[in-house]
Amino acid sequence: MELSLTLSTLLFGLMLLAFGGSVLMKYSSASALARGFPRSEQAGKVLMIVAMVWTAWKVWNLGPTDYGDYKQFILVGFGLLGVLSFKYAADFLSVRASSILYLFFADALLESAWMRYDEPLRLLLVTPVYIGIALSLYFAYAPYRVRDFFTWLFSKESKAKNVSGGIAVYGLILCLIAFTF
Template identity: 45%
Template sequence: MSLFLATLLPGLFIALLGTLLLINTPAISSTAKAIPRSKRAAWLFFGLAAVWFVWRVSQLGESDLIFAKSPKPLMIGFGVLAVLSFIYASEFLAVRGLSVLMLLAAEPVLSAAYMEYHHPQRLLMVTAVYLGVALAIYLGGAPYRLRDIFEWLFRLPSRPRLVGGILLAYGLATTAAAFTY
């Protein structure tokens, strides 16, 4: 992935999130509040995360495989764990799926910015991605906290607009930085 694309995509995503929060219609707030326990969101986010992770495991090289000769047993094992998660650990599975997606998406984006010291504007993207990684690790361990965050955020009508304005400005700045490479 090029540094341009690695900066453009997170910038557009952050700007989109900011725009949604800035608009703050009842449909947006009710959808956001429903995501943590939604079965459909769990199938979407955790399903995508499981497929992406199993695909990443299938790409492991010989030096990455310590106990197995091929990645197939690991792929089967993680696939079975994903299916069992839907059956036995379905609470807040959408939040865990979002966390895994954030962690998986961070690797190619941060790899594109690696050793690009002559482009200091990349730090806009890198900072946002590391904050996303920290949030993903936190929410992966305590997924019920996303429900609490949404309750706090949407309690007052001014909060989502303020957070949305900040995210929109940051996203647009990051998007603009992509065009300076």
């Protein structure tokens, strides 16, 4: 399913607005949830299963130019990696699975902006998406840094509210811009 640029900008804006707004309105709950997330076994299992299903769907739909002739082998390989991650990479599994899911989500967002050079406002969508890609690759490599980041972010309520307020404002801007394309 391919998203339009308007829909992907609106969707990403709503997600940023919801994320930033939830921290602003429910600071104590968001703080507790964020601090427990990196090592949450339940979140790790659920997110990894979703990531495995999304990976299987992407691999199953590979074309012949994308090694689609070998998709059965690729499916077995990724399935084996996914199952083994529950045992051998269980620590911070939720962070790693979130990184996988964000990369798939970013792919869908960037695909909607592909070759749309006539619309310069697309840069407001793709810039934070590329920043998120860099962060998700870094956090997949060093997932304990998410714990460190949340410790730093929620050490002072004003710090967390300023960052989440900025995220919410940017999400609102994206929502408003989505209707100008």
